[in-house]
Amino acid sequence: MPKGQPDVVPNDGLTTRQRRNRPIFAIHTGSMKGKSTAAFGMAMRAWNQGWSIGVFQFVKSAKWRVGEESALRALGEVHENTGQGGPVEWHKMGAGWSWSRKQGTEQDHAADAREGWEEIKRRLAAKQHDFYVLDEFSYPLHWGWVDTDEVVDVIRSREGRQHVVITGRNAPQALIDAADLVVEMTKVKHPMDTGQKGQRGIEW
Amino acid sequence: MPKGQPDVVPNDGLTTRQRRNRPIFAIHTGSMKGKSTAAFGMAMRAWNQGWSIGVFQFVKSAKWRVGEESALRALGEVHENTGQGGPVEWHKMGAGWSWSRKQGTEQDHAADAREGWEEIKRRLAAKQHDFYVLDEFSYPLHWGWVDTDEVVDVIRSREGRQHVVITGRNAPQALIDAADLVVEMTKVKHPMDTGQKGQRGIEW
Numbered sequence: 397m398p399k400g401q402p403d404v405v406p407n408d409g410l411t412t413r414q415r416r417n418r419p420i421f422a423i424h425t426g427s428m429k430g431k432s433t434a435a436f437g438m439a440m441r442a443w444n445q446g447w448s449i450g451v452f453q454f455v456k457s458a459k460w461r462v463g464e465e466s467a468l469r470a471l472g473e474v475h476e477n478t479g480q481g482g483p484v485e486w487h488k489m490g491a492g493w494s495w496s497r498k499q500g501t502e503q504d505h506a507a508d509a510r511e512g513w514e515e516i517k518r519r520l521a522a523k524q525h526d527f528y529v530l531d532e533f534s535y536p537l538h539w540g541w542v543d544t545d546e547v548v549d550v551i552r553s554r555e556g557r558q559h560v561v562i563t564g565r566n567a568p569q570a571l572i573d574a575a576d577l578v579v580e581m582t583k584v585k586h587p588m589d590t591g592q593k594g595q596r597g598i599e600w
Numbered sequence: 601m602p603k604g605q606p607d608v609v610p611n612d613g614l615t616t617r618q619r620r621n622r623p624i625f626a627i628h629t630g631s632m633k634g635k636s637t638a639a640f641g642m643a644m645r646a647w648n649q650g651w652s653i654g655v656f657q658f659v660k661s662a663k664w665r666v667g668e669e670s671a672l673r674a675l676g677e678v679h680e681n682t683g684q685g686g687p688v689e690w691h692k693m694g695a696g697w698s699w700s701r702k703q704g705t706e707q708d709h710a711a712d713a714r715e716g717w718e719e720i721k722r723r724l725a726a727k728q729h730d731f732y733v734l735d736e737f738s739y740p741l742h743w744g745w746v747d748t749d750e751v752v753d754v755i756r757s758r759e760g761r762q763h764v765v766i767t768g769r770n771a772p773q774a775l776i777d778a779a780d781l782v783v784e785m786t787k788v789k790h791p792m793d794t795g796q797k798g799q800r801g802i803e804w
Contacts, residue, residue, distance in 0.1 A: 444667030
């Protein structure tokens with residue numbers, strides 16, 4: 397939490413203020429839990445700044461709801477009711493995205509993932525949100541469903557102050573190379589090692 | 601987010617259900633950002649379960665407010681107003697704790713840290729909260745201001761379903777040995793490496 401001084405002052409033609417306010421492209425990767433949780437924690441900060449938040453979960457089931465979804469949706473309602481914080485949109489891929497009405501495509505996750513990315517691309521072009529969480533988006537990239545080079549191009553050339561956080565294991569190297577901030581969550585010890593299963597309120 | 605199967609089924613005399621619902625003692629350590637953010641993200645899950653949340657920040661300045669504080673306090677208000685989620689208490693050490701009225705002890709962080717721990721001990725004994733975040737508590741332990749062995753004893757022997765998450769660098773080995781879940785946040789890349797300073801909404 398220290399406001400910390402940078403080690404290096406780059407010769408990039410930007411003022412400190414301009415450099416400070418460059419939008420962040422972050423990746424949370426590694427084998428351990430905390431990747432998404434930390435991204436949603438960052439979303440709380442973004443909310444507190446009054447920023448518009450867009451969460452896009454590249455998950456297979458739309459029924460799966462993590463506690464963070466309820467909490468961030470509740471914060472979105474606080475914003476609607478009182479003006480405090482910022483607006484929150486939360487979209488899950490599941491069997492088709494919430495903006496798409498089609499049914500019966502549960503099997504075609506690759507097409508769903510591409511459709512999700514196309515929508516994110518449109519929103520980035522329209523500068524629709526200030527803070528994007530592309531949750532578990534590393535998987536469609538890793539599996540080649542969505543083209544990593546295109547994602548890198550689009551994110552790198554995005555305009556305005558749009559922060560982007562991508563979570564998930566196996567983030568492609570080209571994505572990591574393009575990111576400003578990469579955190580790897582490393583397992584030191586996990587209760588499942590000693591036979592404890594996931595539990596409500598902790599794992600989801 | 602997978603509900604995952606454990607690798608080992610231990611011979612500990614517990615049923616799977618009992619084992620599953622054992623309260624968690626977690627540590628978020630390592631040199632990289634995300635330790636506290638992930639803990640506050642977990643607090644969103646806990647809130648969504650209707651659990652009572654107690655956050656204790658072992659920070660030097662009470663003026664410092666992270667976005668997560670505003671967001672979790674807003675969620676606590678949602679609970680008060682609508683019954684959704686759980687209650688939230690947020691205490692900062694700063695120059696004395698909120699439950700203590702004394703002034704002028706800014707210099708005596710060691711005594712303040714011990715006082716904070718005594719209060720947490722009382723609350724654990726009273727089973728006051730379901731989910732505790734002891735934010736940056738690793739430092740008073742590392743510096744010897746609070747006795748690690750006592751903390752381990754108290755946390756290990758706590759009753760009921762009280763989850764505890766401790767964050768901060770340099771967590772003592774005895775604490776790590778006692779924890780169920782230890783995540784190390786490892787730096788892969790940070791914007792300060794290339795001269796970018798921390799910014800509002802991202803770093804705090």
